[in-house]
Each structure stands twice: as structure tokens, then as C-alpha cells.
Amino acid sequence: MEPKDATVVVGVLAMPRLFGLDVTIPVHVFGRHPAYRVMVCGDGNEDRPGGRESASLDEAVAGVRTTHPLGDAVDADILIVPGYGEPYLPVPERYRRTLRVAYERRARIVGICTGVFALADAGLLSGRTATVHWRYAEYLRECFTDIEVVGNRLLVEDGRVLTSAGASAGIDTCLHLIEADLGTAAADGVAREVVTEPARPAEKAQYSTARPHTRETLRATLGWAADHLGDPITVAVLAERSRMSKRTLVRHFVRETGMPPMRWVTLRRIVAVRRLLEVTDWTIERIAAETGFGSPVNLRTIFRREVGVTPSAYRRMRGADAGHAAEDPP
Template sequence: MSIPEHVFGQHPGYRVVVCGIHDFDPAADIVVVPGYEDPHLPVPEEYLEALRVAVERGARVVAVCTGVFALAAGGILNGKAATTHWRHTEQLRVMYPGVDVVENRLFVEDGAILTSAGGGAGIDACLHVVQTDFGATVADGVAKDVVFSSVRGADEPQHRDGITPSRDSLRATREWVIENMGSSITVQRMADHSLLSRRTFIRRFARETGMPPMQWVALQRILGARRLLEASDWSVERIAGATGFGTAANFRTIFRREVGVTPTAYRKLHGPTAEGPHPR
């Protein structure tokens, strides 16, 4: 349990309690299920029942790596999307056909259930929870404290083939996009900046980030807007222009669709004077 302890323990908004089957905290707001060595081994019914009760009560559940098998064994993942370490995805699919197994993704969030791949992806998943609870700026700070990059997107792949360029191949172009977020960003402009043909750029970008270029740009714009809402007193109009959304109306529409709340509501929850939730 060292990964969630390390991540959640960096913020005073969380109270981390490590427990076993017999001292399971029934009131926990977030339950983290660690991976275990052999997913074929049966999970004690008492443990499965405790997980089912937590889910029925509305707790969020994070399963790291093979911890997903415990959730599947308890029937918690029936009809839900989930992932695990790439070595175990086929095993998960065979053992639990009712689970919608998503391959080669760092983590998958389906409602209140979040499943992740290996240890590194477990950090991503826990940072995602911090970002959801306290905002992107706080998550960035926790990532720095645990000596990790800012939380990566759920859609990033777990692995790449042997001929895939290194992760840093297009890093300069990605940094350029972030520095020029308020301008008109197109695939062609990114390809020109990287000195690659449009087709080669699209293929290489997808290999490095796990998503098409403009989808990545859209995510960066949302993330940039979240950080400005959290840390600045800029107006919605100014943030819309700075992050490339154009008009305030367009920004409000897209932000609400992607984040689930309006920019104003998000600022009230995660802005400089907001305390945010205090899960345990």
C-alpha cells in the first residue's frame, strides 16, 4: 500500500488508514485495493463483502494493478469498464467475462470505480483522485513531492512497441503548444514546428501520447483553464482567451461538458479560498 500512502499522505485533506479484512473502515470515503501476487487465488468472502458494502454506500474505490481481480470476484465490475497490467488483461477477460476489459490504458474510471495498470499507473490513478478532489494545482504539487510527473491522462498507453520513438521525441512541440495555448493551434502548425510531415507527425504523436493531436490539445486547454481558475483572479473571459477557447460562452459550454461543472462553480470549489472536500 506504499503508493497510495505516499500520494494521499502528502495532503492534509486525506486521513490515510492502512487496514486488513478484520479492521476494514466501513466509513472510508476512498477505498484502495492493492495488487496481489496471484490473481487466480480466491479472495476471502469477508473481504469481498466489505468491498461490496463500501461500493453500495457510495465510496470511491481505486484498484491498483491486480487489485482489479478482487473487485471482479465480488461482482462489482459486472457491466463496467476496467483495466489492469497488460500481462493480466486476457486473464481478467477469461475469468470474468462480465467485465468490459480495456487494454493498454494507464487507468480507467467508470463511475466511482477506478482501476489502474502497474505500480506507476497506480500513482497516476491516485494523483487523478487528488486532482478531482482538490484541483490540478494541488495535484501538481503532490506529484512534485512524490518525485513524479504531473498526472498523465487515463488514455495514455501502458506500453509501446520497439520501434516507437522515445517519449521526448515531440516534447519540444508539446511544450510549444502549452506556451502558445491562446493562439490558433492546428495539426499542421504542430507538424511544422516538429519539422515532420503531417502524416508522420500524427502517427508519431499518437504513439507518444496515446491520443490524436487535437484531442491532446483540448485536454491541455481544459487543464490550463483549471489551473487558472484555481490560482488566479482572472475573469472567465480572460481565461477563455488565454487558453484558446475564444469566447466566454464557448469556454463555459466546453468546460461544463468536460469537467461537469461551470467555471464559476469550479472556482468556488477549488479556488484560492476554497478548502475542498476532506475524504478519508
């Protein structure tokens, strides 16, 4: 699927006992980009005359009502299960079947907050790694022993299945999907539309265990690093700015971000490269210098390792100008 050329259909599954906020978030975020068409699917319209057009999206969100019958959900390109109350109760078979059929038809399946339990109940998380709101992580482990549960992580993507924590993590999840479909520039544009920060890294912890002073110091260091990606950045430099020993910095850094310092720097640099490939016609040499990779060879090697394609291939897929692709041989 090429989202630039075709509408991506996003289905939001209106589960029983659902949390209204978890419905509002995907409708609002995906609704801010013309590449997406959103529908709220559930039992509410199946017996109603007029069916699919009997409620607008605005009406659906205001009263958490459906805009489309449950059967339409199997045709979604992205099917989202919002959080719902009492996740220990069995999921109705019609919803489990809908999830399985949608997955078999190659949809990407997303569980937000306790919506993850519905994915597990449908068998879609068996043998996979998943996350959920920290409050429910241990319960998910107890109920589904064949799932590797990562408790304190913002979101986890395992194949075509994505699971996330609740509330604001739902926004990050939607932006993550937009970035995967359309690139970082498009995701940043939607973030501005909904007045939020760009998507946080998937590995980020749901909550911090650091003391307030330490947390603020780390945030200041992260902000400095993000603004100086083209500078030489080492663990020693970050530790000095944070006024910590290198060992203490690494320990707090992993707790706060979910990854070691230099891994975080590399991923931030990759995001910066992607943005520049999408919105500028800069040469690979200039991009490498601006983002701290130094040489074009180093940039190409790391970019391919992290993104799966060469910079030139990425520019052909996402950039506004493919004319410079020849500068980057495969």
C-alpha cells in the same frame, strides 16, 4: 462530500500476497495532504489487543502490516486495493464482502495493478470498462467476460470505480483522485511534494510502441504544445514541428497518448483553465485568451461540456476567490 471542509478517509486493503510498493504509493501520496487520513486495513489487527492504533502508518508500510482491522475498511470514502501476487487464486470472501459493503456505502473503489482482479471477483466490474497492467489484460478478459478490458491505458474511471495499471500508474491514480476532490492546484502541490510530474492523462497508453526517435520527437512536440496553449494549434502545426505528415502524426500521436492530437490539446487547455480558476482572479476573457480558447463563449461551452459545470461554478467550488463568479453567467 466536500474535501475542503472534511477529512477524506482513504482505506488501503491489505490483501493476501500484496505488493508492498502498491501499498506504499497511496499511503505516501495521500499522506502529503491534510485533507486525507489513510488507514491500512486487513486481518492483521483484528485479534490484536489495542486494535486500530497498534501500528503506525510508517510501521505498516515498512513491514506491510495493518493499522486498522478489516471491518474499518467499509467506512472509507476511498477504498484502494493494491496489486497482489497470484491473482488467479480466489479472493477470500471476507475481502469480497468488504468491497461490496464499502461500495454500497458510496465509497469510491480503486484497483491498482492486479488489485483489479479483486474488484472483478467481488462483482464490482460487471458491465463496466476497466484496465489493468498490460501483462494481465488478456487474462482478465478470459476470466471475466462481462468486463470491457482496455489493455494499454493508464487508468479508467467508470462511475465510482477506478482501475489502473501498476507501479507508477498508482501515483497517477492517487493524483487523479486528489485533483477530483481538491482541484488541479492541490494535485500539483502533492506531485511536487512526492517529486513527480503532475498526473498524466487517464487516456495515456501504459507503454509506447513507437521507435525511440519518433517517441522523442513526439515528446518534444507535446512539450512545445503544453507551453504554447494560448497559440493557434492545429494538426498541421503539430505535424510541421514533428517533421511528419499529418496522417503519420495522427497515427503516432494516438499510439503515444491514447487520443487524437486536438483532443489532447483541448484537455490540456481545460487543465490550464482549471488551474487559473483555482489560483487567480483573472477574468474569463483573460483566461480564454491565455489558454487558446479565444472567446469567453467558446471557453464556457467547452468547459461545461468537459467538466460538467460552468467556469464560475468551478471557481466557487475550487477557487480561492469567488468574487468574479458573476462574470460568468450560467
